[in-house]
Amino acid sequence: NAGVMQNPRHLVRRRGQEARLRCSPMKGHSHVYWYRQLPEEGLKFMVYLQKENIIDESGMPKERFSAEFPKEGPSILRIQQVVRGDSAAYFCASSTGELYEQYFGPGTRLTVT
Amino acid sequence: QQQVKQSPQSLIVQKGGISIINCAYENTAFDYFPWYQQFPGKGPALLIAIRPDVSEKKEGRFTISFNKSAKQFSLHIMDSQPGDSATYFCAASSQTGANNLFFGTGTRLTVIP
Numbered sequence: 001n002a003g004v005m006q007n008p009r010h011l012v013r014r015r016g017q018e019a020r021l022r023c024s025p026m027k028g029h030s031h032v033y034w035y036r037q038l039p040e041e042g043l044k045f046m047v048y049l050q051k052e053n054i055i056d057e058s059g060m061p062k063e064r065f066s067a068e069f070p071k072e073g074p075s076i077l078r079i080q081q082v083v084r085g086d087s088a089a090y091f092c093a094s095s096t097g098e099l100y101e102q103y104f105g106p107g108t109r110l111t112v113t
Numbered sequence: 114q115q116q117v118k119q120s121p122q123s124l125i126v127q128k129g130g131i132s133i134i135n136c137a138y139e140n141t142a143f144d145y146f147p148w149y150q151q152f153p154g155k156g157p158a159l160l161i162a163i164r165p166d167v168s169e170k171k172e173g174r175f176t177i178s179f180n181k182s183a184k185q186f187s188l189h190i191m192d193s194q195p196g197d198s199a200t201y202f203c204a205a206s207s208q209t210g211a212n213n214l215f216f217g218t219g220t221r222l223t224v225i226p
Contacts, residue, residue: 042216056211104156
Protein backbone atom coordinates (compact mmCIF):
# COMPACT_ATOMS: atom_id res chain seq x y z
CA ASN A 1 0.00 0.00 0.00
CA ALA A 2 1.95 2.97 -1.29
CA GLY A 3 1.99 6.12 0.77
CA VAL A 4 2.24 9.63 -0.57
CA MET A 5 4.83 9.76 -3.34
CA GLN A 6 6.83 12.77 -4.35
CA ASN A 7 9.34 13.24 -7.11
CA PRO A 8 11.96 14.18 -7.65
CA ARG A 9 13.42 13.75 -4.18
CA HIS A 10 16.17 16.25 -4.93
CA LEU A 11 16.10 19.01 -7.51
CA VAL A 12 18.82 21.48 -8.39
CA ARG A 13 17.95 24.52 -10.45
CA ARG A 14 19.85 27.61 -11.46
CA ARG A 15 18.38 31.01 -10.75
CA GLY A 16 15.76 31.86 -13.34
CA GLN A 17 14.86 28.28 -14.25
CA GLU A 18 11.57 26.57 -13.57
CA ALA A 19 11.06 23.93 -10.90
CA ARG A 20 8.27 21.37 -11.20
CA LEU A 21 7.45 19.21 -8.19
CA ARG A 22 5.08 16.25 -8.34
CA CYS A 23 2.92 14.62 -5.70
CA SER A 24 0.80 11.48 -5.95
CA PRO A 25 -1.57 11.15 -2.99
CA MET A 26 -2.30 7.96 -1.12
CA LYS A 27 -4.78 5.63 -2.73
CA GLY A 28 -8.29 6.78 -1.94
CA HIS A 29 -7.22 10.32 -1.08
CA SER A 30 -8.51 13.18 -3.20
CA HIS A 31 -7.24 16.12 -1.17
CA VAL A 32 -3.67 17.43 -1.45
CA TYR A 33 -1.85 20.03 0.62
CA TRP A 34 1.55 21.56 -0.16
CA TYR A 35 3.84 22.81 2.61
CA ARG A 36 7.28 24.41 2.55
CA GLN A 37 9.96 23.83 5.18
CA LEU A 38 12.92 26.10 5.47
CA PRO A 39 16.03 24.77 7.27
CA GLU A 40 15.54 24.48 11.03
CA GLU A 41 11.94 25.69 10.76
CA GLY A 42 8.47 24.23 10.90
CA LEU A 43 6.31 23.59 7.89
CA LYS A 44 4.32 26.44 6.37
CA PHE A 45 1.10 25.85 4.47
CA MET A 46 1.08 26.90 0.84
CA VAL A 47 -1.97 25.55 -0.99
CA TYR A 48 -4.85 23.10 -0.67
CA LEU A 49 -6.29 21.36 -3.71
CA GLN A 50 -8.94 18.86 -4.58
CA LYS A 51 -9.21 17.25 -7.98
CA GLU A 52 -9.35 20.06 -10.58
CA ASN A 53 -9.93 22.70 -7.89
CA ILE A 54 -7.80 25.03 -5.81
CA ILE A 55 -9.57 25.33 -2.47
CA ASP A 56 -7.19 27.58 -0.56
CA GLU A 57 -4.00 29.19 -1.83
CA SER A 58 -3.63 31.73 0.95
CA GLY A 59 -0.11 30.54 1.80
CA MET A 60 1.22 30.68 -1.72
CA PRO A 61 3.38 33.59 -2.88
CA LYS A 62 1.40 35.68 -5.35
CA GLU A 63 4.03 35.55 -8.06
CA ARG A 64 5.98 32.73 -9.68
CA PHE A 65 4.20 29.95 -7.76
CA SER A 66 1.29 27.90 -9.06
CA ALA A 67 -0.29 24.55 -8.29
CA GLU A 68 -2.66 22.18 -9.95
CA PHE A 69 -4.28 18.81 -9.31
CA PRO A 70 -5.69 17.55 -12.60
CA LYS A 71 -8.39 14.96 -12.97
CA GLU A 72 -5.75 12.44 -14.00
CA GLY A 73 -2.19 12.38 -12.76
CA PRO A 74 -0.28 13.86 -9.87
CA SER A 75 -0.56 17.25 -8.26
CA ILE A 76 2.12 19.64 -9.48
CA LEU A 77 3.69 22.59 -7.72
CA ARG A 78 5.39 24.88 -10.22
CA ILE A 79 7.89 27.57 -9.37
CA GLN A 80 8.88 29.84 -12.21
CA GLN A 81 12.08 31.88 -12.36
CA VAL A 82 13.45 30.37 -9.16
CA VAL A 83 15.52 32.47 -6.77
CA ARG A 84 17.91 31.39 -4.02
CA GLY A 85 15.24 32.06 -1.40
CA ASP A 86 13.12 29.28 -2.92
CA SER A 87 15.64 26.70 -1.68
CA ALA A 88 13.71 24.57 0.79
CA ALA A 89 12.07 21.21 1.31
CA TYR A 90 8.62 21.01 -0.22
CA PHE A 91 6.23 18.47 1.21
CA CYS A 92 2.84 17.40 0.08
CA ALA A 93 0.28 15.72 2.26
CA SER A 94 -2.92 13.96 1.34
CA SER A 95 -6.18 13.21 3.09
CA THR A 96 -9.57 11.75 2.35
CA GLY A 97 -11.18 15.10 3.10
CA GLU A 98 -13.61 13.46 5.47
CA LEU A 99 -11.10 12.91 8.25
CA TYR A 100 -8.63 15.34 9.71
CA GLU A 101 -5.55 13.20 9.23
CA GLN A 102 -2.97 14.32 6.71
CA TYR A 103 -0.20 11.98 5.60
CA PHE A 104 3.01 13.39 4.27
CA GLY A 105 5.29 12.37 1.46
CA PRO A 106 9.10 12.23 1.73
CA GLY A 107 9.49 15.72 0.27
CA THR A 108 11.38 17.32 -2.56
CA ARG A 109 14.51 19.20 -1.60
CA LEU A 110 14.98 22.10 -3.96
CA THR A 111 18.36 23.77 -4.21
CA VAL A 112 18.71 26.93 -6.27
CA THR A 113 22.25 27.74 -7.30
CA GLN B 114 2.59 35.54 13.26
CA GLN B 115 3.17 32.11 14.72
CA GLN B 116 -0.24 30.52 15.30
CA VAL B 117 1.19 27.63 17.30
CA LYS B 118 4.06 28.19 19.72
CA GLN B 119 6.24 25.24 20.69
CA SER B 120 8.85 24.72 23.37
CA PRO B 121 11.53 23.79 24.08
CA GLN B 122 13.51 24.17 20.89
CA SER B 123 15.74 21.26 21.87
CA LEU B 124 15.61 18.60 24.54
CA ILE B 125 18.09 16.05 25.82
CA VAL B 126 16.76 13.13 27.84
CA GLN B 127 18.37 10.03 29.30
CA LYS B 128 17.20 6.65 28.03
CA GLY B 129 14.21 5.56 30.08
CA GLY B 130 13.28 9.11 31.02
CA ILE B 131 10.18 11.15 30.16
CA SER B 132 10.30 13.65 27.30
CA ILE B 133 7.82 16.51 27.50
CA ILE B 134 7.15 18.98 24.70
CA ASN B 135 4.67 21.83 25.05
CA CYS B 136 2.56 23.81 22.60
CA ALA B 137 0.18 26.74 22.91
CA TYR B 138 -2.29 28.25 20.48
CA GLU B 139 -4.51 31.32 20.26
CA ASN B 140 -7.14 30.48 17.65
CA THR B 141 -10.15 29.00 19.45
CA ALA B 142 -11.45 27.68 16.12
CA PHE B 143 -8.72 25.02 16.13
CA ASP B 144 -10.31 21.63 16.76
CA TYR B 145 -7.65 19.12 15.80
CA PHE B 146 -4.18 18.84 17.32
CA PRO B 147 -1.73 16.32 15.85
CA TRP B 148 1.89 15.60 16.63
CA TYR B 149 4.35 14.67 13.92
CA GLN B 150 7.75 12.99 14.16
CA GLN B 151 10.38 13.81 11.59
CA PHE B 152 13.73 12.13 11.05
CA PRO B 153 16.46 13.89 9.06
CA GLY B 154 15.79 13.79 5.34
CA LYS B 155 12.32 12.31 5.79
CA GLY B 156 8.79 13.61 5.72
CA PRO B 157 6.80 14.20 8.91
CA ALA B 158 5.03 11.09 10.18
CA LEU B 159 1.76 11.37 12.05
CA LEU B 160 2.36 10.16 15.59
CA ILE B 161 -0.76 10.86 17.61
CA ALA B 162 -3.60 13.38 17.51
CA ILE B 163 -6.31 14.72 19.80
CA ARG B 164 -9.55 16.67 19.52
CA PRO B 165 -10.72 19.13 22.20
CA ASP B 166 -13.52 16.93 23.50
CA VAL B 167 -11.01 14.88 25.50
CA SER B 168 -8.23 15.95 27.87
CA GLU B 169 -5.84 13.09 27.28
CA LYS B 170 -5.05 10.47 24.67
CA LYS B 171 -2.55 7.68 25.04
CA GLU B 172 -1.05 5.42 22.40
CA GLY B 173 1.70 3.18 23.63
CA ARG B 174 4.48 5.29 25.11
CA PHE B 175 3.05 8.51 23.66
CA THR B 176 0.46 10.64 25.48
CA ILE B 177 -1.13 13.94 24.53
CA SER B 178 -2.45 16.12 27.34
CA PHE B 179 -4.87 18.84 26.32
CA ASN B 180 -5.98 21.87 28.34
CA LYS B 181 -8.73 23.67 26.45
CA SER B 182 -9.12 26.57 28.88
CA ALA B 183 -5.40 27.32 28.80
CA LYS B 184 -5.20 26.64 25.06
CA GLN B 185 -2.23 24.38 25.59
CA PHE B 186 -1.35 20.82 24.73
CA SER B 187 1.68 18.68 25.30
CA LEU B 188 3.33 15.47 24.18
CA HIS B 189 4.76 13.08 26.76
CA ILE B 190 7.07 10.29 25.64
CA MET B 191 7.43 7.71 28.39
CA ASP B 192 10.46 5.43 28.68
CA SER B 193 12.27 7.45 25.99
CA GLN B 194 14.54 5.44 23.71
CA PRO B 195 17.47 6.44 21.48
CA GLY B 196 15.28 5.57 18.48
CA ASP B 197 12.93 8.37 19.55
CA SER B 198 15.65 10.90 18.73
CA ALA B 199 14.01 13.07 16.07
CA THR B 200 12.35 16.42 15.60
CA TYR B 201 8.79 16.65 16.88
CA PHE B 202 6.24 19.13 15.58
CA CYS B 203 2.91 20.01 17.08
CA ALA B 204 0.22 21.34 14.78
CA ALA B 205 -3.36 22.56 14.80
CA SER B 206 -6.15 22.91 12.28
CA SER B 207 -9.77 23.90 12.04
CA GLN B 208 -12.44 21.88 10.29
CA THR B 209 -14.32 25.10 9.64
CA GLY B 210 -11.41 26.37 7.59
CA ALA B 211 -9.49 24.62 4.87
CA ASN B 212 -8.16 22.16 7.44
CA ASN B 213 -4.61 23.15 6.61
CA LEU B 214 -2.19 22.54 9.44
CA PHE B 215 -0.44 25.29 11.37
CA PHE B 216 2.83 23.90 12.68
CA GLY B 217 4.96 24.76 15.66
CA THR B 218 8.64 25.42 15.08
CA GLY B 219 9.73 21.97 16.21
CA THR B 220 11.62 20.36 19.09
CA ARG B 221 14.78 18.43 18.44
CA LEU B 222 14.82 15.52 20.88
CA THR B 223 18.00 13.64 21.67
CA VAL B 224 17.78 10.54 23.86
CA ILE B 225 21.12 9.60 25.36
CA PRO B 226 21.78 5.86 25.83
